[in-house]
Amino acid sequence: MDQVAFIVWRESVEALLVVGILYTWLRASPRGRRGLPWLWGGVFAGLAVAGMLALVLLGVAQWLTDEGQEWFQAGMALVAAVLVVQMVYWMKCHGASLKKTLQHGVDHEMARDNWWGVFALVAIAVAREGSETVVFLYGTVMAGIARGSGWGLALAGVVGFLAALFSFWLLQLGGKLITWRRFFAFTQVVLLLLASSLLISGTDHLISLGVMPTLIDPIWDSSWLLDTTGGIGKVLASYAGYRAYPALSQVVVWVLYWLVVWSLLRRADHVATRTRLAARLA
Secondary structure, three states: OHHHHHHHHHHHHHHHHHHHHHHHHHHOOHHHHOOHHHHHHHHHHHHHHHHHHHHHHHHHHHHOOHHHHHHHHHHHHHHHHHHHHHHHHHHHHHHHHHHHHHHHHHHHHHHOOOHHHHHHHHHHHHHHHHHHHHHHHHHHHHHHHHOOOHHHHHHHHHHHHHHHHHHHHHHHHOOOOOOHHHHHHHHHHHHHHHHHHHHHHHHHHHHHOOOOOOOOOOOOOOOOOOOOOOHHHHHHHHHHOOOOOOOHHHHHHHHHHHHHHHHHHHHHHHHHHHHHHHHHHO
């Protein structure tokens, strides 16, 4: 449930950031205020798209056989891991220029008196965050429903959203302790750890299906130090993909994942630096 609360919290804050930037920009002028209904319409449309995706995924899971569900859950875990890394990479590249990009887009649509453009801009942004949340949470939610803890997961989602509203309010105050830069730096680290957990979860499914070789199984036994049934070991299993009895192939995948992430983050730093320099020269 803690994973559900964190992901809903983080994704909701990012969606609130986009909506907040556009709302403030539109509200600043009499002409822009005409676009506020279109902005809220885009918010509801984006949420509707994310909701429909959730229903489709749950429906597909009900139609599949046990083996089909195993394949589907493996695929969803791997897709979610890729999406998390892609999202972190994109935000690291473009986070600093996000506000200017959004404002420029709204100015362009306002100049053409095209409020459908504002509607589409907001709908796409909200739908993206909502759809990512649905994909990230799919495996956790399905496991929770199977254990009969669906209401607990729903409560965790509500708590995550309320925490997002409170966090967004604090971040908007512009305090020295909690800043947007520190928020994204912290949550990016946790998201990358979660992606590694999703990746290892996907390999668990692939190994059980007999598709992925184990090579050596297990390569070690660290249950005497950190057991995954409780305490720190359980937290690491949920948030970093820790296994007390890992197969060698899983260790190789985990190491390759962090090498790829390290390479992408270095590249993102270079892209962000070039973007800032271009903005100063413009």
